[in-house]
Structure formats: C-alpha cells, structure tokens
Amino acid sequence: MTVYFTTPAILLRRVDFGDNDLILTFFSPTRGKISLIAKSARKNGKRFCGALDLFSAFEIVCSTGAGRLPVLQESTIKHPFCQIRSDFKKTVYTSYFVEIINNWMEPDVAQPQVYDLLYQVLDRLDRSDLPDELLSIVFQMRLMIISGFSPDFSACGLCHIEMDCLNGRRIGINFAKGGMICSACNSAVSSLFYLSMGTIKQLQWMGCGNWNKIARVRFSAQSIRESLEFLEAFVPYHLGKETKSLSILRQLRNEKVKNEVNSCRKSI
Ligand SMILES: [Zn+2]
Incomplete structure (x- = not known):
C-alpha cells in the first residue's frame, strides 16, 4: 500500500x-x-x-x-539560502554542519529541535546576522546539548568539586570523561584540552538557545579561536570521525593567516 x-x-x-x-x-x-x-x-x-x-x-x-x-x-x-551558496566560507561551514547531521542523525527518527537549530543557523548565516564563526559555535554547542553530549562544565568529572570553587585561569577538559578535570585530579587522566574560564562561561551562553542572549555576547578573537578549536575536536571525538569539510575549513583559515602575514610583510 x-x-x-x-x-x-x-x-x-x-x-x-x-x-x-x-x-x-x-x-x-x-x-x-x-x-x-x-x-x-x-x-x-x-x-x-x-x-x-x-x-x-x-x-x-x-x-x-x-x-x-x-x-x-x-x-x-x-x-x-542563496547567500550561503555564493560565499565559499559560508558554503564550507554549511557543509560541515550538514556532514555532522548526515553522519550523526538516525534515519526515520523525529528530530524537531535539531531541525529547528539547523534551519535557524542557516537562516542567520544566509542573512549574515551574526559572524560565521559564532554561528558555528552556537550550532556545535546546541547540537551537543540536544544530543546529550554536552561538555560538563559544572564540576570535576573525577572528584566532583564544583567549577565555581576552582582557582586558576585555564581549566583542563577530558573528552573521554566528557568534561572538566580539576588541577588536583589532572595527573589521573592522559589527555586534556585547556580552556580559559572566560571561554567556558561564553560557551555556556552560546548553548543557551536564546538568540537574543547570544546576540549580546561579546567574544574576543582569542576566545572565538579557542572555542572553535575545542568544539572542532570535541564534536568529531563524539561523532567518531573527522569530517572532510572540517579539513577544508582548516585549510581556509591557514590560507587567511598566511595572506595576513604576507600583507603585513609587504607593508613593512
Ligand atoms: Zn577533581
């Protein structure tokens, strides 16, 4: 039938x-x-x-x-979404989001929250409503939260001391434990990814799902770089594979840095 x-x-x-x-x-x-x-x-x-x-x-x-x-x-x-297809960087970011969805989502299982997230992010990317990099941070953080893989920034994954009780500016994150590890425990785990306390707070804001709040967050260039490096390692770790579009995105960023260095040299 x-x-x-x-x-x-x-x-x-x-x-x-x-x-x-x-x-x-x-x-x-x-x-x-x-x-x-x-x-x-x-x-x-x-x-x-x-x-x-x-x-x-x-x-x-x-x-x-x-x-x-x-x-x-x-x-x-x-x-x-015509503006996305006419801009190479936006196209590569979209390819990255779509590749994650295509690899991660089960066929024939309703995903209204993930659909809404993808649509909202593509719509804002198309309108250049927020910087591309910020939209990538929002997409990855929200997807991790909706999928139940959100990095745990509330307490140490081993001794459970709360984040608010921690001193120090850089906090170690262990992917296998799914979140932060305090300095007293960090010799017990093999690999840690370090984030500043400020970046962690901003990542939590970006995952809130409230676009009005997100639009008010002021990220420093260093914090954006740190957030992207973290999420572009954390998401593929949980996905179980690197995506092709991520390597193109990295090449694109390296080219941009090289061009900036060359234009600085020329102007000296
Ligand atoms: Zn601990």
Whole structure:
C-alpha cells in the first residue's frame, strides 16, 4: 500500500542515480534523515518546482511503501539560502554542519529541535546576522546539548568539586570523561584540552538557545579561536570521525593567516 507524507526538509546530499534519477538525503523535523529517489529529476529540470539545490529548505511530498525507497512526488522551495551558496566560507561551514547531521542523525527518527537549530543557523548565516564563526559555535554547542553530549562544565568529572570553587585561569577538559578535570585530579587522566574560564562561561551562553542572549555576547578573537578549536575536536571525538569539510575549513583559515602575514610583510 502506498502512503503519502508531506514535510518541511533541508537537502543534505544529492547523488546521481542511473541516467535520469537522483538519490536525495533530506533532513526533516518529523522523520529525521530521509533518503529518497527523485525520478527523472536529471532528465527534466522542470520535473520538480525549483532546483533541487543542496542546503535549500523545501516542503516535500513523498510516497512510500513497504521495502522500497520513498519517491519524491513534489518539492516546493521555501528558502534557497542563496547567500550561503555564493560565499565559499559560508558554503564550507554549511557543509560541515550538514556532514555532522548526515553522519550523526538516525534515519526515520523525529528530530524537531535539531531541525529547528539547523534551519535557524542557516537562516542567520544566509542573512549574515551574526559572524560565521559564532554561528558555528552556537550550532556545535546546541547540537551537543540536544544530543546529550554536552561538555560538563559544572564540576570535576573525577572528584566532583564544583567549577565555581576552582582557582586558576585555564581549566583542563577530558573528552573521554566528557568534561572538566580539576588541577588536583589532572595527573589521573592522559589527555586534556585547556580552556580559559572566560571561554567556558561564553560557551555556556552560546548553548543557551536564546538568540537574543547570544546576540549580546561579546567574544574576543582569542576566545572565538579557542572555542572553535575545542568544539572542532570535541564534536568529531563524539561523532567518531573527522569530517572532510572540517579539513577544508582548516585549510581556509591557514590560507587567511598566511595572506595576513604576507600583507603585513609587504607593508613593512
Ligand atoms: Zn577533581
């Protein structure tokens, strides 16, 4: 028996299939990750209303039956996020977010909070509402909180002394223990990632989910760098793999630093 369903969805991945078709992976609030086939989508560009561009948000209508891949029947574009696709850095950040979602989210499991997070972050990235780096910090922190992998910044993971009782400006974080380790305990664990107390407080703000509060946080350049280095190690650790887009993002940052050094040299 064929069943039809309609859902908002963001296009995560598209792969050519046969001569005419596409296999598409969407992320939706009600069904999580969905893979489906878009028949004749390559042969006839007008088959679906609006281009099936990556990272765009759609309203899709699909048909599904036992033991076969759902079929895309109709798609209506809701938000093309054009500014993201016309800016290389925004495209790479989006690829990173989408790669995490594609690798992490279970198929056919409702994820309304994660969908809302991805949509909100892409919308703000598209409007340049907040700096790209800050949006990446918000996306990663919120995703960790929603998924139950939030780093524990409240107390030492071994002796449970509360963070507010700690002295010192830099706090060790152990990924396997999932959070901070106080200086009295840090000889008991092998690897620690150090964050300043100020960065930890700001990361907690960024994970709050309240965009008005987030817009008021003033990050120093050093704190942004420290937060990104931490999250881009912590998230892949829990994901169990490095994403391809993260290495492109790092190359892009290295190029930027090299260019800045070269332009400084020229101006001396
Ligand atoms: Zn301790």
